[in-house]
Amino acid sequence: MKIDLTDTTASKINKALVQGRRAIGTPAVGMVLTMVIVTDEENAYDSVKAAEDASREHPSRTLVVIKRHARTPRDRTASRLDAEIRVGSEAGTGETVVLRLYGEVSDHADSVVLPLLLPDAPVVVWWPVDAPDNPAQDPLGALAQRRITDMYAVEHPLEALQARVASYAPGDTDLAWTRLTLWRSMLAAALDQARTKVTYAAIESEAENPSSELLARWLGSRLKVPVERIVTAGPVITTVRLGTEKGEIVIDRPDGPLATLTLPGQPSRTLALKVRPTSELIAEELRRLDADEMYAIALRGEGAKENASHD
Known part of the structure; x- marks a missing residue:
């Protein structure tokens, strides 16, 4: 089941999630964590597919944060949140919310994400591309127990590795290590x-x-x-x-x-x-x-x- 919301709020998204679960008869109690994916449009499909496949082992709420770049002066001032909600077979064994942030709201992604986290459940943040220099100090990374980056996704991975050395905090990991x-x-x-x-x-x-x-x-x-x-x-x-x-x-x-x-x-x-x-x-x-x-x-x-x- 898919639900599209335009120019919405976190409270409306939560209500839509409840309605979607009721419509298909699926409770939220089986989900064990919240996965936050911070990506761009180009990499969103592959990242969401990987997370939904992983959710078959770890049922989760997946929140996909996409910050849309302004194309015109009006875009830079227009603040808007659009959401695409998937529950049931559309979202593996959990549920997925794709959040597209426009204008000033894109600078406050943590405030958008915070009300959508599963209560009393761990939070994992994954940056498939464009990870911050210091994941633990990033506003979204600060919400998480686990922060996943991928040095394969950068132009100069060994430089990124040295940056990870300088910024490492418990809870950080990288898929370059997982591949080993x-x-x-x-x-x-x-x-x-x-x-x-x-x-x-x-x-x-x-x-x-x-x-x-x-x-x-x-x-x-x-x-x-x-x-x-x-x-x-x-x-x-x-x-x-x-x-x-x-x-x-x-x-x-x-x-x-x-x-x-x-x-x-x-x-x-x-x-x-x-x-x-x-x-x-x-x-x-x-x-x-x-x-x-x-x-x-x-x-x-x-x-x-x-x-x-x-x-």
């Missing part, structure tokens, strides 16, 4: 099997890959060894090598959903290591809303020994 979950699990399992001291590490990836940089910092901080970055054609991370006293541990994924794991003195084996869609990454982040200490450690590279990257 399977890599980190496989590397930890491989080290458990090899039971030998690691003396160096090397990561092969495309240039300016923020996940590669975070993985290098994580390995350096955990293993206390130098980590070499090797630039390849990609895509994304292709190979991780860990040098040990017994030989190299290698996870190689040149392309596709499968990787090859090689351990010293053992035959190679094939493992599933796919590039996951955004919906799976968001669903993973919603499983835990406490501070991600490992992300903080990787971000800062605490205790890491680094080597410069080369071609």
Whole structure:
């Protein structure tokens, strides 16, 4: 079910949500959190689709904040809020409200969002693009227990990574880190099997890959060894090598959903290591809303020994 409201208010949106749920016989009590997506028109469709897919695991109220740019002098003074409400099958297993903010109201998005948050439920804010320099200090970010950014969406991701180091607050995370979950699990399992001291590490990836940089910092901080970055054609991370006293541990994924794991003195084996869609990454982040200490450690590279990257 879809309801369109033009030049509306937060109270009218709340009333429309109640009416929509009654019309389809769906209560709000099953929703576990509020997801706030701050995006633009260009990226709104993909972001909402990912959030609605994730809501099948985490039923939620999704509030999509789109600040419309003024095109004329009149637009700059005209203050208006339009809303598109989706409930039932139109919104996954929760409900979605697309908020389009015009004029002065766009400078006060937090005041629009605040009355629409589910009571007594966690709040997650996700910026698919154009994240603020300091998410925790952003007016919308200040409402949230969890703040999700994505360094892949910026022109210079490694510069963005350094900005994240400077502004990090508990509750911050980035999808560039979430993309590493399977890599980190496989590397930890491989080290458990090899039971030998690691003396160096090397990561092969495309240039300016923020996940590669975070993985290098994580390995350096955990293993206390130098980590070499090797630039390849990609895509994304292709190979991780860990040098040990017994030989190299290698996870190689040149392309596709499968990787090859090689351990010293053992035959190679094939493992599933796919590039996951955004919906799976968001669903993973919603499983835990406490501070991600490992992300903080990787971000800062605490205790890491680094080597410069080369071609």
